Amino acid sequence: MSNDGRLGNLLEVWTPWWFNQTHNIVIDDDSKEKTAQPNIVADIPNMSSLIKSKPSFEMKYNVVNVLYCYVFVSRLHNGDHVAMATESTQDIMDLSMVLGQGYSCGSVDEAIQLCLQKFIGPNNYIETTSEFNFAMIKDVEKIIGGKVTTGTSNPLHSVLCAMSDVYYMFKAAHKDSVKVAKKVEGSKRKEKALEQKKRLFGCVKKCEFLLSWCQTYGMALVGLAPELEMVYTLLVTEYEAMSQNKKSLETQWNGQIRPRKKKLIEEL
DSSP, X not given: OTTTTHHHHHSOOOOOGGGOSSOOEEEOTTOOEEESSOOOOTTOOOXXXXXXXOOOTTHHHHHHHHHHHHHHHHHHTTTXXXXXXXXXXXXXXXXXXXXXXXOOOOSHHHHHHHHHGGGSSTTXXXXXXXXXXXXXXXXXXXXXXXXXXXXXXOTTHHHHHHHHHHHHHHHHHHHHHHHHHHHOOSHHHHHHHHHHHHHXXXXXXXXXHXXXXXXXXXXXXXXXXXXXXXXXXXXXXXXXXXXXXXXXXXXXXXXXSOXXXXXXXXXX
């Protein structure tokens, strides 16, 4: 069924909330309520209560990195990213060097490229298409560009919704990790469970910090929309040129593998 596409037809593809124009509550076939957009964290701490000095100018690029991972994982889990918090947060930590390794990005291009590199090579994160990977850039652009109809005049509403959703995921995953750490037996397994709990707690605090930054300095993100569009255009242009070159070579070779050269001189 998976090979002929029938399995895919059984699964209804989730429409991301940043494309939903109504933002009403939707009732699905199982009568489970799903909000069309995440709730913004109620008590986002003030930035001045977290740090005394002004945060780094490059913080906005870190947010772009996290948002790219968020829209990717949300689509990967077909909208069940919060319900599958443990799996979703692991995916984000694997994909985002900002949350997973504490890395700080220096540009929009680097923020995106760090994610795209996870899809390249023999140790790729997950099998995807280039078209899909590039489309996630447009998702991020839509969220930070204030193009989502939110019913509010706050241009940062969508950004705060997205970052709140990331926060909720890590909060839920950390809560589950606490339960696992209490139940698990064996010194090695216990140590691993405690390490995962500590790592998730660190991510919760990072998400809290990024939320606070977005609330105070988030307007800096809106100005990154043109840069995201430029990165998207360059990547698509390069990909199309490579694809065209590949087709040209395959036509010359009459296949996908370059034919072996015939020996001009052979030893007798």
